[in-house]
Amino acid sequence: MENTTNVLDLFSLKGKVALVTGSASGLGASIAEALAQAGAKVAVHGNRRAATATAETIGEAAAAxxxxxxxxxxxxDLFAQAKAHFGHIDxxxxxxxTIHREAAEDVALADWQQVLQVNLTGVFQLSQLFARDLIARKAPGKIINIASLLSFQGGIRVPAYAASKGGVAQLTKALANEWAPKGIQVNAxxxxxxxxxxTEALQADETRNRQILERIPAARWGQPQDLGGxxxxxxxxxxxxxxxxxxxxxxxxMGR
Known part of the structure; x- marks a missing residue:
């Protein structure tokens, strides 16, 4: 039987609800706006900075x-708030x-644990809550984790961040293996x-900016909208x- 579905229809998020953490500004805000433009309702999140500006930019389809x-x-706390407001998350x-920059030998355990909690443990906790809810409802779902180039490279003076982002890459694969049969795709x-x-400091540093651009084949910094697609x-x-x-x-x- 011939498939008559228009490929563009596959990209529609009409009727879906997305929760985007860390979406008060930057890449998270850009992702939230892209999903809303595709038809999703969006729960946007902030901590030290509220995500109200992102919600206002999106309009009535968003809540902060x-x-x-x-x-x-x-x-x-976050999952309960978002679910109570929207009824479900898809x-x-x-x-x-978060990131902590310091020579590895000087990093305090509390700073290490804070980075791991936000970047890795919190990712697992939210993913687990989300998957439990989907499985109970027998509903499909999507998890997108934001990894990093330091999921592959070690970096300098950011041992906790590199460890956490390496963990995010491996966690993505582990959860994908378990939840694919349940209709939940997990990618990063x-x-x-x-x-x-x-990255304002790096951009303002003439030497580091030049070194970075020389390594990027596209010869430019990424813009937040480059992540939306x-x-x-x-x-x-x-x-x-x-x-x-x-x-x-x-x-x-990474191909260089």
């Missing part, structure tokens, strides 16, 4: 929530993250060097046979 994912109770984007995006407030693909039915993968969006950095 606040929770501390650096706390072991933060994931349950797409989870684990974007929230590893962004390269993007022009956001988090990848996120939409992994959030939509277009990627129903894609799971356990880490998609680099890096201008060619």
């Amino acid at each position: 929530f606040r929770a501390d994912l650096g706390s072991t109770e933060g994931a349950a 797409i989870l984007v684990n974007n929230a993250g 995006i590893a962004p390269g060097y993007f022009a956001t407030t988090n 990848a996120a939409l693909f992994l959030a939509s039915a277009a990627s129903d046979y894609v799971t356990g993968t880490v998609l680099t969006v890096d201008g060619g950095w």
